[in-house]
Amino acid sequence: xxxxxxxxxxxxxxxxxxxxxxxxxxxxxxxxxxxxxxxxxxxxxxxxxxxxxxxxxxxxxxxxxxxxxxxxxxxxxxxxxxxxxxxxxxxxxxxxxxxxxxxxxxxxxxxxxxxxxxxxxxxxxxxxxxxxxxxxxxxxxxxxxxxxxxxxxxxxxxxxxxxxxxxxxxxxxxxxxxxxxxxxxxxxxxxxxxxxxxxxxxxxxxxxxxxxxxxxxxxxxxxxxxxxxxxxx
Amino acid sequence: xxxxxxxxxxxxxxxxxxxxxxxxxxxxxxxxxxxxxxxxxxxxxxxxxxxxxxxxxxxxxxxxxxxxxxxxxxxxxxxxxxxxxxxxxxxxxxxxxxxxxxxxxxxxxxxxxxxxxx
Numbered sequence: 355x356x357x358x359x360x361x362x363x364x365x366x367x368x369x370x371x372x373x374x375x376x377x378x379x380x381x382x383x384x385x386x387x388x389x390x391x392x393x394x395x396x397x398x399x400x401x402x403x404x405x406x407x408x409x410x411x412x413x414x415x416x417x418x419x420x421x422x423x424x425x426x427x428x429x430x431x432x433x434x435x436x437x438x439x440x441x442x443x444x445x446x447x448x449x450x451x452x453x454x455x456x457x458x459x460x461x462x463x464x465x466x467x468x469x470x471x472x473x474x475x476x477x478x479x480x481x482x483x484x485x486x487x488x489x490x491x492x493x494x495x496x497x498x499x500x501x502x503x504x505x506x507x508x509x510x511x512x513x514x515x516x517x518x519x520x521x522x523x524x525x526x527x528x529x530x531x532x533x534x535x536x537x538x539x540x541x542x543x544x545x546x547x548x549x550x551x552x553x554x555x556x557x558x559x560x561x562x563x564x565x566x567x568x569x570x571x572x573x574x575x576x577x578x579x580x581x582x583x584x585x586x587x
Numbered sequence: 588x589x590x591x592x593x594x595x596x597x598x599x600x601x602x603x604x605x606x607x608x609x610x611x612x613x614x615x616x617x618x619x620x621x622x623x624x625x626x627x628x629x630x631x632x633x634x635x636x637x638x639x640x641x642x643x644x645x646x647x648x649x650x651x652x653x654x655x656x657x658x659x660x661x662x663x664x665x666x667x668x669x670x671x672x673x674x675x676x677x678x679x680x681x682x683x684x685x686x687x688x689x690x691x692x693x694x695x696x697x698x699x700x701x702x703x704x705x
Contacts, residue, residue: 399689417693418693419689419690419692419693420689420692420693421685421686421689422685422688422689423685425681425682425685425686429682429685429686432686433686433689433690436686436690437690437693532679534678534682584606585605585606585671585675586675
């Protein structure tokens with residue numbers, strides 16, 4: 355399937371930005387508009403939202419793929435990746451959170467880093483500089499996730515659950531996420547580690563809006579993540 | 588006590604089943620075999636109640652009813668683990684199916700749009 359015939363001039367035509375979308379109708383338009391300033395291909399996977407997220411995203415000009423029901427963020431990312439893999443002109447897949455906590459500038463920096471250093475996998479990390487200020491509770495949750503990820507994948511990441519990733523075509527080919535819910539963040543690292551391709555963590559800033567703060571995870575959920583990853587279908 | 592070893596091994600087998608089992612015809616056959624054994628064993632025990640006490644004594648368990656309780660707990664745990672694994676398997680199939688539906692629907696609507704333009 356070739357790319358759709360859009361009239362506007364194409365920006366970064368080989369880059370596909372995948373946004374998993376679940377009940378973000380208040381913020382998604384801003385996120386898509388921001389992305390469209392630099393990227394023509396914004397793919398929103400609506401994960402069975404019960405609000406008008408999908409309609410808003412479509413109106414904002416994104417390509418919207420709708421899950422028939424809510425499956426989880428990992429499932430949505432995998433659907434986006436499956437779609438992107440079918441695009442012949444795809445050079446990069448960028449995963450980007452739909453709640454507005456990532457900066458488009460960081461994506462551009464990570465892409466240019468990948469080009470410059472011939473690095474197929476670039477993970478965003480909020481812990482490589484002092485810009486991001488997560489609360490204490492969030493810090494603990496994220497550190498536990500880092501430890502789990504290190505145990506399971508062997509990669510020494512500083513920020514395991516950052517939704518911002520830049521993946522070149524050769525890396526994307528190896529991703530097949532089975533974990534539908536939050537455990538996918540560790541699973542994706544695991545699968546990328548298995549490719550033995552070079553990787554890099556790049557400093558990014560995470561914007562903690564009141565909106566994204568309200569959606570944080572709990573420490574106990576890391577037990578679920580560990581269990582999910584050890585007991586697999 | 589032999590009963591301790593039997594129970595310990597049964598629990599390890601359940602843990603292994605939780606981590607490793609795959610839905611194969613072989614494992615299904617083994618489960619069915621156990622079911623048949625349980626049914627036949629139950630019938631025999633109903634007809635020869637003393638056998639329960641004798642087996643318990645042989646395994647170093649005081650009462651026949653204790654042996655039954657242990658057997659019940661092991662069987663129950665195995666059942667729960669087995670159902671959990673089945674659920675994981677079904678979840679995965681549902682996700683794959685839903686993904687196909689989502690991608691096909693999208694392709695369909697893209698094709699429709701293209702046809703309308705022409």
